[in-house]
Amino acid sequence: MTKAPTVTHRAILAVAVPMMFAYLSTALEGSVATAAIGHLGVAALSAGIAIAAILFDILLVSLNFLRSTALGLSAIALGAGKPDTARAVIQRSLVLAVLLGLLIALLRGSEAHYGLRWLGGRGAVLQAAVSYTLIRALSAPFALGNYAILGALLGHGKAVAGLVLQLLLNTVNITFCLNAVLVLHWGIEGAAWAAVAGEASAFLAGFIWLHHLAGPLHKGLAEALRHGQGWRLMGKLNRDTLIRTLALLFSFAFFTRQGATLGTAMLAANAIHLQFFALASNGLDGFAAAAEQFAGRMLGAGNASGFARVVRLTLGWSLAMGAALTLAYLVFGQEFIALLSEVRHVRADAAASLLWAALVPLVAAPAFQLDGVFIGATWSRDMRNMMLLSLAIFLVSWLLLMPRFGNAGLWGAFLIFLGARGVTLGAVLPARLRLNFQTLSA
Incomplete structure (x- = not known):
């Protein structure tokens, strides 16, 4: 039986404080995008990005089990002294996340047509929301992959790494959004491409980070994907x-x-x-x-x-x-x-x-x-x-x-x-x- 390290107040705060700032930076990201579009002075654009944001909250937040599952299973494996099992958890989590993200991206036309109408989009508001959704949906494989990456990092006790990735994601998103909307005048499409750029940047950096932290992610990949019990546990x-x-x-x-x-x-x-x-x-x-x-x-x-x-x-x-x-x-x-x-x-x-x-x-x-x-x-x-x-x-x-x-x-x-x-x-x-x-x- 593996002896776990003693948990102290300092250890609790070492995880909690970085994650507070990470979550707050995400809230700031959404506010900046809304403010940038609002600065254009077109009510339909502001309303369009608002209902599109709700749609993505439903699509993405409902899948945040990718983070919690990766975190829990990898933390338990590491606590038991099984790093290879933890790496297999990460591999399965990333594959599942990217596949679900690709499905969202492929179905973005249906999501825009049915989802935005269900949320009350009409006329110019609907048109703006559709423009945003068709582009923003391309970020889904990266966004869901980032859920899995963040969960894996936290499972390994790397809260500061999680904070750094969230700051990278939000900094790229905010910088791209402000320039695309207010300088290049790309409008609501610019805000959507900013979201894609932010998620993709964080995914690439996080993938590289995990590759060095947990070992080469291609190692044992075929065995991890064939492991039926691991998939059944993750599915439950x-x-x-x-x-x-x-x-x-x-x-x-x-x-x-x-x-x-x-x-x-x-x-x-x-x-x-x-x-x-x-x-x-x-x-x-x-x-x-x-x-x-x-x-x-x-x-x-x-x-x-x-x-x-x-x-x-x-x-x-x-x-x-x-x-x-x-x-x-x-x-x-x-x-x-x-x-x-x-x-x-x-x-x-x-x-x-x-x-x-x-x-x-x-x-x-x-x-x-x-x-x-x-x-x-x-x-x-x-x-x-x-x-x-x-x-x-x-x-x-x-x-x-x-x-x-x-x-x-x-x-x-x-x-x-x-x-x-x-x-x-x-x-x-x-x-x-x-x-x-x-x-x-x-």
């Missing part, structure tokens, strides 16, 4: 994580749709708070990434006490981060609202729900952290089932609270959903620990 994990991710995306879409029934001003107010949560989640995701890596390593090494320490330390840091973010929004929330909207009714509605929105990071912190633990340990079935249970709790809470309390009831149901995710995962964790570590020691 990917299936469960996909269902979990789709349920999560549905919950946010449902929340937004229900807010829209309360009027345009309320919809805009809730959107402001969700923007804050999107930014706040980068901090929580950093500690989730640390939980993913160290949980996988400790499970692979059969180190039960080390695994328990990972859970305690990452939970403590996640709760501290959640509390800090909640306090920050309570103190500066009014200024954030004013920054994002000048409409008086929107500001008033946002101020009325500020307390509810401020509680979101603190309530969600255990869910983020335990998601990381379960991803790293590849306990995908439990994660899937608890997400579906939490979604059912959300819908029942919404049914009971929103008709009586309006937007406050909607936020209350949403907080119950986020809290239920942490509570349900925490409830199944002890049994999962007993089962896995008894099996390892048997």
Whole structure:
């Protein structure tokens, strides 16, 4: 049985902090592209890139299981002292990612025609969105490959390498976008080509990095691709994580749709708070990434006490981060609202729900952290089932609270959903620990 290294506060922060900056840089990338197109002063272009971005969120984010699977399986293999197995995980993950990306690229015409219309694209807005989508879809093999590469790097404990690749991706994207849109006047097509250039640059650099880190990626490739058990395990994990991710995306879409029934001003107010949560989640995701890596390593090494320490330390840091973010929004929330909207009714509605929105990071912190633990340990079935249970709790809470309390009831149901995710995962964790570590020691 492999002896895993001791997990310390310093080690947790060494993973979490770089990943926070990596995720924040990605958020900045999207803002710059939107701002560059918005600077052209054509509303249809801004709306077009907005709905196209939603389409790619659906297409790409729903496939982020490629990152979590590569991370969990490679971390467990390395914790068990099996670098060749870890390399085989990377090889299968990259092949699957590129194949799925090629499928998205090949079907880009159908995605543009049906997907953008389903999202409400019409007229000039649809035309702009189609122009962006037909080009941006070419980045899919690189984008999905980057999910697998990032997961593999984190599984190897190389969080700084992950940060460097994200910074490279975003720097190329932002620089290309600003020049293509504002200097060369390529319009929305320029923004799309910028996304392709950024993803391709990061993929090439990441591939070379992994080639040196994990050994030549062509070595043992045929054997890795013929390994049926490895593919079956990866398929099971990917299936469960996909269902979990789709349920999560549905919950946010449902929340937004229900807010829209309360009027345009309320919809805009809730959107402001969700923007804050999107930014706040980068901090929580950093500690989730640390939980993913160290949980996988400790499970692979059969180190039960080390695994328990990972859970305690990452939970403590996640709760501290959640509390800090909640306090920050309570103190500066009014200024954030004013920054994002000048409409008086929107500001008033946002101020009325500020307390509810401020509680979101603190309530969600255990869910983020335990998601990381379960991803790293590849306990995908439990994660899937608890997400579906939490979604059912959300819908029942919404049914009971929103008709009586309006937007406050909607936020209350949403907080119950986020809290239920942490509570349900925490409830199944002890049994999962007993089962896995008894099996390892048997």
